[in-house]
Amino acid sequence: MANVTIVGAGMMGSAMAWPLSDNGHHVRLVGTHLDTEIIASCLAKRFHPRLRRQLPPNVKPYYVEQVAEALEGVEVVVSGVSSPGVHWIGRTLASHMKPGMKIIAITKGLEATAEGNLRILPDVLADELPVAVRSKVSIAAIGGPCIAHELAGRRHTCVYFASRDAAVLPFFRQMFKTPYYHIFLSTDIIGVEVCVALKNAYTLAVGLAEGMLDRIGGPDEANALNHNPAAAIFGASAREMARIVSLLGGNPAMVNSLPGVGDQYVTCMGGRTVRLGRLLGKGLSYEQARAEMAEETLESAFVVAQIAKALPGLESRGLLGRDELPLTRCLCGAISGNALANVNFDRLFPDDVK
């Protein structure tokens, strides 16, 4: 039985405690500065207020100020922060990581460089670690459709664990797998991470369809909804996701599988990404929509903004044509250009005859 520290006590980070605890591991759950109330509740009542569940046994909560203590003597760290926290967690772990320790990350996102590269977040995290330690620490990432409170409810959940270090993957699977948490292994960490980041962007796009319906006054007298445009956008998402995965060096087969369309499907079932899309589809500017959702971390907008930042560099380096990715460009215009999110349905797919 290992000592495992989860850093980030939001829904997804915390949910990882369930399979770990069920396997008898000793779990230390560390809140970030955003999670103080969660940790207070966990300490006082062993009740996680966002997952709305009693913590499982073997889980010890820590405040962010106790992170050094929580990292003392652990073999595995789960990075459970949201994407804006990835540099913070890298810097926080920097002074505590020792050769042989392992990190597994659930954070979803991409980070643009000035040249128009899009980097996966496990690489961004690794760059915050001291050079001497970096190559002696294995980093893996988790991708796939997983609603946190369903994992904590021990619902069947399938995910990929991905790492460039093939040798560490069976170790992680052994540690986390349970009869309800089904883990598949891949060295294509680019493919997995790009899919799970982009699914947030494209779920925003699918959400636009609901807002378009609001804009025309809702269902008509025969109760026609707006699933047809949502589904067209879903299909276009898969195409454009595959293009970006290939562009960044991943295997597009991941799109047509669990981390791509599987994860996007579950994300489209509801939540703040769909809500943001709906507001934009209704005709609000991103600034207006942002104001309506002021309290929420909007990972979808974060990843779209990174893509918008990278597009000029990708084009100037000849990696991407100006006509490619029409749906992605519509999102970038809405989030980074404050434009109205108008999907041009006539351009979403190619003809394959002249």
Added chain:
Amino acid sequence: MANVTIVGAGMMGSAMAWPLSDNGHHVRLVGTHLDTEIIASCLAKRFHPRLRRQLPPNVKPYYVEQVAEALEGVEVVVSGVSSPGVHWIGRTLASHMKPGMKIIAITKGLEATAEGNLRILPDVLADELPVAVRSKVSIAAIGGPCIAHELAGRRHTCVYFASRDAAVLPFFRQMFKTPYYHIFLSTDIIGVEVCVALKNAYTLAVGLAEGMLDRIGGPDEANALNHNPAAAIFGASAREMARIVSLLGGNPAMVNSLPGVGDQYVTCMGGRTVRLGRLLGKGLSYEQARAEMAEETLESAFVVAQIAKALPGLESRGLLGRDELPLTRCLCGAISGNALANVNFDRLFPDDVK
């Protein structure tokens, strides 16, 4: 302005009248022997009872007994029957088709041969036409996410028109396209047709997750639903769909686009295929589920049964390994073997490390 006859006055066949009428074409809507009440209502009140809408102008309803009259002097026939009707419509059209006439089909399905081939339905229909006429008639098919009553509500709808005859495709697009009906063209009729047929099978699979939740007594005290398993099944569907499309000679890129995951997404939004899946997931045998849905045409079960029929031939010809398509085989067992539909989540995806 052309004369167009739609044969089949169910939801989808009838909905095609909206873009055609909006473009000023003269539409003759012929009910099959299943549609007598629909045609009666259309004649008496110009009201389509299943679409719950007034018929658009330019649409003239006909009973099945008047089919010869309705086919007199038309240039284009829309085949709007359901999959069990494909031989019937082929035989019905046989004596009326003249060189230069064109057929466009919306029927979704596959038909197994004794050797383990799976044939697309436009080819099955063509085989019912007299040899002398067959090569002088162009056949196309429509695939993509289209809920009929949304099309009739003039919601944005994107579809592929596919035909081996590239020259006929721009003709059909010109005839059908409207500001809300967006048409893309492809010569990959195998890819399009296999996708849209299989999406019914795999939507059945996604529906199992809801039934699995029923079986364990519904949501728990923290309201965990069963979206994670549904999404895993959705992801596995896309993988297996791509495998079958390739096997039958289509382009698997169609899966990752509008006719594959786009169409499956919209189909998962509800309806009888999901309901059948839910009953099977709850633990009913197919016979029991069939009895509960006795009044309904179950295209999903029809296509699964065809796949089950083809599997032994595909294997014996060395085209398919026995370990492949675990989800598809689970469906075949449930529909054709009356087995319990138990998804083995540990087998749904491959590891890509040893």
